[in-house]
Amino acid sequence: MLISQLRDHLRALGAKPAHEQRILRAWLQGQPLTAGRKKAEDVLPLAVRDALPGIETELTALATLRSSHPGEDSSARLLVGLLDGQTVESVLLPRDGLCVSTQVGCAVGCVFCMTGQDGLLRQVGSAEIAAQLVLARRQRTVKKVVFMGMGEPAHNLDNVMEAIEVFGLYGDIGHKNLVFSTVGDPRVFERLPQGPVKPALAVSLHTTDAKLREELLPRAPRLDPAWLVEQAEAYARATGYPIQYQWTLLEGINDSEAELAGIVRLLAGKYGLLNMIPYNTNEGLPYQRPSWDKARAIARRLTEAGVLTKLRDSAGQDVDGGCGQLRAREKEKFEP
Numbered sequence: 001m002l003i004s005q006l007r008d009h010l011r012a013l014g015a016k017p018a019h020e021q022r023i024l025r026a027w028l029q030g031q032p033l034t035a036g037r038k039k040a041e042d043v044l045p046l047a048v049r050d051a052l053p054g055i056e057t058e059l060t061a062l063a064t065l066r067s068s069h070p071g072e073d074s075s076a077r078l079l080v081g082l083l084d085g086q087t088v089e090s091v092l093l094p095r096d097g098l099c100v101s102t103q104v105g106c107a108v109g110c111v112f113c114m115t116g117q118d119g120l121l122r123q124v125g126s127a128e129i130a131a132q133l134v135l136a137r138r139q140r141t142v143k144k145v146v147f148m149g150m151g152e153p154a155h156n157l158d159n160v161m162e163a164i165e166v167f168g169l170y171g172d173i174g175h176k177n178l179v180f181s182t183v184g185d186p187r188v189f190e191r192l193p194q195g196p197v198k199p200a201l202a203v204s205l206h207t208t209d210a211k212l213r214e215e216l217l218p219r220a221p222r223l224d225p226a227w228l229v230e231q232a233e234a235y236a237r238a239t240g241y242p243i244q245y246q247w248t249l250l251e252g253i254n255d256s257e258a259e260l261a262g263i264v265r266l267l268a269g270k271y272g273l274l275n276m277i278p279y280n281t282n283e284g285l286p287y288q289r290p291s292w293d294k295a296r297a298i299a300r301r302l303t304e305a306g307v308l309t310k311l312r313d314s315a316g317q318d319v320d321g322g323c324g325q326l327r328a329r330e331k332e333k334f335e336p
């Protein structure tokens with residue numbers, strides 16, 4: 001189900017825009033759909049009132065908790081079941097954050113990512129993205145949503161933009177606390193500035209070498225990293241939100257002197273920061289995690305050279321749940 005279909009349905013039942021917004025607000029904030037009545041004129045039309053219990057049941061069924069895997073850093077990975085039996089992962093992040101999935105599988109096929117191994121299985125509908133937020137809010141407070149789970153948001157742009165719009169307008173999430181994460185796609189730079197809610201932007205760079213990028217992200221759009229940074233910089237200046245550049249650090253692959261020089265060349269003086277995430281070693285994939293000391297030394301050098309670099313661990317790593325791993329494990333259980 002799409003959020004637009006839910007809205008059309010409510011309108012067809014006689015809901016006024018104020019009713020519709022109130023119902024969306026109640027849903028996204030994890031309250032009963034009838035919540036929010038303050039004045040006599042707030043009374044919902046009878047047809048809407050009669051339909052709400054059924055709608056509530058349908059919305060609740062969109063995303064159900066299959067399993068929860070708490071990590072030591074107060075993160076928790078959630079394996080979320082969708083109505084057709086597919087699963088995606090959401091991650092409760094420290095400091096009231098939530099990471100949601102936008103696709104089942106992913107077509108970009110990053111060679112170091114479990115999600116990319118199966119290709120794209122299907123899009124996650126806008127209401128299913130919203131249902132991940134509602135499910136998470138039943139576990140704890142959520143004030144920030146990052147679209148960084150399974151999938152490439154740019155490949156499911158209509159659904160993601162619809163979710164961003166309602167999260168920002170009715171979900172009580174500050175616009176700069178909505179983070180659209182992409183490997184880079186020209187459509188992102190066309191669409192994001194036009195929406196009523198402009199999210200912050202994270203760009204997965206991983207390398208400054210266009211040739212190596214084609215190998216690491218085989219089905220990402222063929223974009224020159226310098227062009228990508230230029231577009232991201234323009235968006236950052238227009239919105240006032242710094243860009244988060246993501247860099248999965250792979251031992252012996254993208255940690256060379258040439259790469260560090262490339263990072264300084266592209267990012268020094270830019271309105272952004274570099275999140276460097278040492279790769280989570282993954283059985284079945286041939287990549288290695290660099291030592292924490294090495295990663296720390298790289299981050300320090302880059303910061304000294306004018307690129308603010310934060311070293312981050314991928315949340316929930318201690319529960320063996322890097323992006324796509326929970327789903328892969330679950331699949332193994334049922335398809336040995």
Ligand code: SF4
Pocket residue numbers: 106107108109110113114115116117149150151152183323
């Ligand atoms: Fe897709 Fe992200 Fe995995 Fe790349 S890292 S394959 S973009 S889910």
